Amino acid sequence: MSNQKLFNVAVVGATGAVGEQIIGLLEKRNFPINQLKLLSSARSAGTTIKFRDQDITVEEATPESFKGVDIALFSAGGDVSKALAPHAVEHGAVCIDNTNAFRMDPNTPLVVPEVNISKVEEHNGIIANPNCSTIQMVAALKPLYDKYGISKVLVSTYQAVSGAGSRAIDELLRQTKEALEGNPVNPDILPVGSLPVKHQIAFNAIPQIDKFQENGYTLEEMKMIRETKKIMGDESIDVTATCVRIPVVHGHSESVYVELKSDYELEDVKKLLSEAPGVTVVDDMDNQQYPLATEAAGKPDVFVGRIRRDLGNTKGLNLWIVSDNLMKGAAWNAVQIAEYIAAK
Template sequence: MNIMSEGYEVAILGATGAVGTRLIQQLEQSTIPVSKIRLLASSRSAGKKLQFKGEDVVVEEAKPESFEGVDIVLASAGGSVSKKLLPEAVKRGAVCVDNTSAFRMEPDVPLVVPEVNEKALYNHHGIIANPNCSTIQMMVALEPIRKAFGLKQIIVSTYQAASGAGQSALNELYSEAQDYLDGKEMSADIFPTKGDKEHYPLAFNLLPQIDVLEDNLYSHEEWKMIHETKKIMLGDMDDPKIKVTATCVRVPVPISHGESIYIEVEDKENASVEAIRKLIDEAPGAVLQDDPEHQVYPQPINATGKRDTYVGRIRPDLENKGAFNMWVVSDNLLKGAAWNTVQIAERLVADDLVEVK
């Protein structure tokens, strides 16, 4: 079969959400030849019309049978939906790229940032997991450094955008902000995390909780950054070779996460700011924005809508040789979600890892 003329049948699961609408966009702009698109969502959204490449597509309720004939599934409808439906899609011969955390830590599920561990795709069993947004951009920035100089330790503090919690959370940030500016009390129903007991305003505030706080005192988001980093860079979620610790904070920014990252490299003799700048400048998916003299550094308002990860403020720790600080920003809905998912699908297609039915 000539796939270039026929193309792939692609289903987007969770097509109406903040990530879902961007999955449609990114797929439209991708190199994947699409013969048919299916937009799937909950029964609540079924019947709604969306567009794909200028044509109307009616959203269907996602059911096991929805995946009949589908070659590629791009999923972003929440962990429980993925857990229930993706095995059904695999059973029907589809390859699934899942943007939820449902399967990320299963040993036989590749967790992939194409710039880092594309090769892991060759071991897939029908499901490939897309990492957490805050992990992905850190991987794009640090992988070139790891390859050149090795990494001993990563200490990261995040400045995460509201949209990471979904479209309704983003709307809540805006309505809270307007209430605050009008001198009204802010009401909070979503942040810090939808399923938790207490809710606090995010507008003009900072919330040092993303996802639930666990018994080990870390939030689940922090846990993800630690273990996903190890799985992506080292192939094992508990590999002690690179020490990782994280503090995740939600900030009143709509889109694009910021990260203050401190690293200690193995090759202390050869690592330098100049060398790291050169590595970032040449790295796929990364853009160097590091010109202190002209006040050039990554900012969320400039990164939003872009696929790249922006890196700047690279500085040596003045008292600890081989350690560096840097500031990394990327669109959490694109490289942190929709683009990385579509990019994985592109690599699956390019590497001939999807069987066309």
């Protein structure tokens, strides 16, 4: 007989790509669950999902769904989080929100466990999970920040379509088939579902993820810029991002230039990264080994390779950072936070 506390857990967006991964991780990690509530929009309600050999029926998420819930994991879009998370908090739940709704709210901690897990303590009911492309980058940068300080980060991303949801995956596969058969390719969703202009993603690279802001950056780029500063707790880091969608299903890759605040030895950097929690170094030039999206898919690690000195700046360092955007970039980061809360 165990006297481990068991929790009532709700997953909002249970039928989405991230929701599925969260449910899988809760089972795999043997999360201390009393009751699991699976919630979705009215459209997807009624579906059943297997969890620990039980069929759980997905229910429509309403303000009353959160009665008795201890921990609620949200990944159903920013509007759903904005509408329902406050009700969940009222009912006494701690919300881990995987959307953009509360990330930059000064009263909401923005947490990557390897970087700033203690911020969870400061929550007012909601803890925000950062953007996928930010999470993997800061997980790799944190040990460098602690030892050397960081003055500048320049990142260009190579992002998978799964970050835009399962309909974007379907679109990539459909367009690719159309192109291979020599047929016209019909863009329907990407780059941004809610905007009028669509571009081909099959055999292409689209330098737009989310809407353009006044300053010429996309929202995805501004997320990387703002969230990195907030998570690292240092507004002085100069971050620039170019976010690009490429024809990859799962796994974001990032070409990252970092300017440290002091000189460094390359071997020290490699050692630091290889000892960093959640980070796996894949960096063997002789055997042509470096992180690849196809190999990162389905794994929780942040993979780092192509670790090399800048040739013009003794404080400059280049990295290639790859991780599964639905795992560490979303579901796994959220479940890590939930495990920390459960352990408290």
